[in-house]
Amino acid sequence: MDAKLLEILVCPVCKGPLVLDKARQELICRGDRLAYAIKDGIPVMLESEARELDPTEEVKG
Template structure:
């Protein structure tokens, strides 16, 4: 994912920042709890195409 493109893209629902998840090849919006897929190098920024994040997808909390 091009870092300059990532700086320009925001979540279409919250208008908040996105984080690139290379492992799943998607852009993650923590605020919306959605992960937008990247297909053939193109981010699909449609909420209807996004995956809902589960509790397991969140950052690990320290004990």
């Protein structure tokens, strides 16, 4: 994931910052506890495609 792209991307729901989880290839919104998948190097920034984080899941990054 390009660092410059990561700097400008925000959560489509709350417009908050995203954290890259390299191991899972996801962009994480800590505020909404949503994970957006990165497929073939392209982030899928659709709320309907986002994965809700489990309440016990720790956000890394």
